[in-house]
Amino acid sequence: MAKKTSNTPEDLIAQFQKAIDSSIPAEYKQVLQDFKKQGSFYTQLLQNIKTDGEPLESFWSLPETLGFTQPSTHSGDVFNSLFDVNHYTQNSTTKLTEQFSEKLGDFTQKSQLNFSNFQQALSKMSALHNDLNQRASERFNDLREKAEDNSDDSLCKLWLQAGEESFKETSQQKDYIDTQRTLFESLGELKGAQKTFTDQYSHLLGLPQQKAIDELKSGLHALRLEFAEYREQTAVLIEKITPAKTAPKKTVKRAAKKPSKKASKG
Amino acid sequence: MKAQSSSTRNNWDGDFSLLIEQLSSRAKQPSPRLGESPKEALYQENKLSLFHYKPHPVKQKSTPILIVYALVNRPDIADLEPKRSLVQRLLEQGYPVYLIDWGYPDSTDCQTSLNDYINGYLHRCVQHVKRDTKVKKIDLLGICQGGVFSLCYSALHLEDIRKLITLVTPVDFHSADNLLSKWTSETNMKRIFNASGNIPSHTITQLFKTLKPYQLNREKYRQLSNLVKSPNQLNTFLRMEQWLNNGPDLAGKAAIEFAECFYQENGFIKHGLRIGGKSVSLKNISCPVLNVYATQDHIVPPSSSKALRKQLKKNLYHEQQLESGHIGAFTSLKTQKVLISAIQEWLD
Numbered sequence: 001m002a003k004k005t006s007n008t009p010e011d012l013i014a015q016f017q018k019a020i021d022s023s024i025p026a027e028y029k030q031v032l033q034d035f036k037k038q039g040s041f042y043t044q045l046l047q048n049i050k051t052d053g054e055p056l057e058s059f060w061s062l063p064e065t066l067g068f069t070q071p072s073t074h075s076g077d078v079f080n081s082l083f084d085v086n087h088y089t090q091n092s093t094t095k096l097t098e099q100f101s102e103k104l105g106d107f108t109q110k111s112q113l114n115f116s117n118f119q120q121a122l123s124k125m126s127a128l129h130n131d132l133n134q135r136a137s138e139r140f141n142d143l144r145e146k147a148e149d150n151s152d153d154s155l156c157k158l159w160l161q162a163g164e165e166s167f168k169e170t171s172q173q174k175d176y177i178d179t180q181r182t183l184f185e186s187l188g189e190l191k192g193a194q195k196t197f198t199d200q201y202s203h204l205l206g207l208p209q210q211k212a213i214d215e216l217k218s219g220l221h222a223l224r225l226e227f228a229e230y231r232e233q234t235a236v237l238i239e240k241i242t243p244a245k246t247a248p249k250k251t252v253k254r255a256a257k258k259p260s261k262k263a264s265k266g
Numbered sequence: 267m268k269a270q271s272s273s274t275r276n277n278w279d280g281d282f283s284l285l286i287e288q289l290s291s292r293a294k295q296p297s298p299r300l301g302e303s304p305k306e307a308l309y310q311e312n313k314l315s316l317f318h319y320k321p322h323p324v325k326q327k328s329t330p331i332l333i334v335y336a337l338v339n340r341p342d343i344a345d346l347e348p349k350r351s352l353v354q355r356l357l358e359q360g361y362p363v364y365l366i367d368w369g370y371p372d373s374t375d376c377q378t379s380l381n382d383y384i385n386g387y388l389h390r391c392v393q394h395v396k397r398d399t400k401v402k403k404i405d406l407l408g409i410c411q412g413g414v415f416s417l418c419y420s421a422l423h424l425e426d427i428r429k430l431i432t433l434v435t436p437v438d439f440h441s442a443d444n445l446l447s448k449w450t451s452e453t454n455m456k457r458i459f460n461a462s463g464n465i466p467s468h469t470i471t472q473l474f475k476t477l478k479p480y481q482l483n484r485e486k487y488r489q490l491s492n493l494v495k496s497p498n499q500l501n502t503f504l505r506m507e508q509w510l511n512n513g514p515d516l517a518g519k520a521a522i523e524f525a526e527c528f529y530q531e532n533g534f535i536k537h538g539l540r541i542g543g544k545s546v547s548l549k550n551i552s553c554p555v556l557n558v559y560a561t562q563d564h565i566v567p568p569s570s571s572k573a574l575r576k577q578l579k580k581n582l583y584h585e586q587q588l589e590s591g592h593i594g595a596f597t598s599l600k601t602q603k604v605l606i607s608a609i610q611e612w613l614d
């Protein structure tokens with residue numbers, strides 16, 4: 001095990017960047033990026049806690065906690081995730097409408113209604129998130145006043161406790177559940193409208209429509225089932241007509257050390 | 267990474283520096299993998315593989331165990347690494363072990379239903395295990411959603427199952443502390459998810475991470491010192507990350523049916539559950555059942571799992587409590603001993 005080296009923050013950033021630019025596996029790079037991100041978060045959290053008067057509410061921001069800190073417009077998919085509320089909030093005025101307009105052309109009345117429901121739910125959800133942040137911050141201050149241990153480790157644990165307890169309360173409120181449901185349902189319907197529009201456009205271009213693709217999928221699904229049943233019946237038949245073999249050995253003499261060539265990916 | 271006088275901060279920076287060194291030094295080594303126990307595919311159908319694990323050189327038990335994992339996430343977690351492998355612990359006791367790997371459904375699988383999974387895939391796998399081991403009945407070990415499937419199967423195919431183990435399995439989906447159920451109970455699933463598509467794995471991952479957002483998204487990255495002190499712990503962490511990030515998409519139709527039948531209609535408790543046109547009542551189960559639940563399970567609360575007791579005939583029900591969370595129930599070094607001992611005592 002290598003010994004710890006004393007690093008200045010600049011050394012550490014350089015070391016990190018070197019690793020990210022190197023040929024280590026992508027999954028290792030992701031792990032390092034995740035740790036770096038969370039390390040920065042805790043650094044900032046502790047700094048704010050120790051500086052009187054610094055606001056703390058934003059440290060319980062749910063969209064930030066869930067990792068939606070970067071707008072996901074680069075993905076080209078406005079429906080990237082049901083949970084990416086932060087992204088929708090950032091784009092909920094003109095930008096998002098433009099994106100929907102581009103995708104859907106002229107909105108039907110139903111789409112407009114869904115979009116309006118979606119915007120209302122989004123605005124309500126943002127308010128609920130702010131309420132959660134406020135509640136967690138107050139709870140944290142209460143816990144901190146009662147705590148005897150003021151170490152960084154203890155402060156981080158109190159931050160966690162305040163967040164989880166507040167989230168547990170908020171997330172079970174009828175208002176939160178109803179808002180989340182409306183948000184997801186209207187987003188789902190907008191996604192459906194996007195699909196309908198794309199489908200109509202495909203038809204104009206002479207490409208297969210969703211109905212035809214669904215029928216093909218149904219056919220393939222039925223064929224797969226039929227074939228599997230046929231194989232099963234054949235296996236049963238073969239077993240019936242094959243003379244019974246001797247009983248298998250009750251003790252295995254030697255353990256296999258390597259996977260069989262037959263084994264496929266686990 | 268801003269400069270900070272705190273000694274804790276310096277320690278974390280030092281640990282992070284060590285982590286960079288350690289991962290950089292592994293550049294040419296293969297990353298630690300899950301599911302490495304030797305096995306062969308006994309049967310394959312579409313994306314599914316039925317695996318048979320190579321037995322250990324010990325006296326073999328006569329009844330095989332078929333492990334049925336959830337559709338959510340990969341079954342590799344049952345064979346996380348040698349020391350934390352449920353599969354290995356069962357093999358050490360001489361059980362012939364089989365496992366269903368549902369594979370990665372693609373868009374052509376979106377119409378796969380619960381009936382297809384339970385009375386199709388699972389049924390055929392059970393028949394293959396029976397034929398391979400030349401027994402009339404086998405033992406099922408269902409984990410989480412796989413436990414739900416195993417309960418349905420045992421209620422529908424009495425002739426196939428000798429004993430059933432349900433591990434961290436939800437039964438009452440409307441128990442007071444079930445957050446997932448509260449979130450989904452009145453949701454119109456068909457408005458959110460189109461049955462002509464699948465549900466992306468990242469949506470499911472986010473959903474589960476949202477149940478304990480601060481714990482699951484931040485806290486685990488704060489515990490860095492433990493990882494850099496021990497290569498074994500780092501390997502376990504890397505395997506867990508790999509498992510968490512490699513989940514399969516869910517076949518659209520089955521996922522919607524599961525949410526409706528269980529999370530919304532609470533089918534096991536309200537007694538209206540039908541699979542493939544047949545009524546599924548847990549009262550029909552005729553084999554003994556060992557129900558194992560975890561006290562700190564935030565995905566399947568103990569109350570949800572323990573509700574099985576009232577649904578079965580009295581003499582068939584047995585229960586085992588584990589002091590762990592959902593996944594720790596079968597991967598933690600400590601609980602694995604209790605789990606295996608309970609399984610062995612009950613099966614033999």
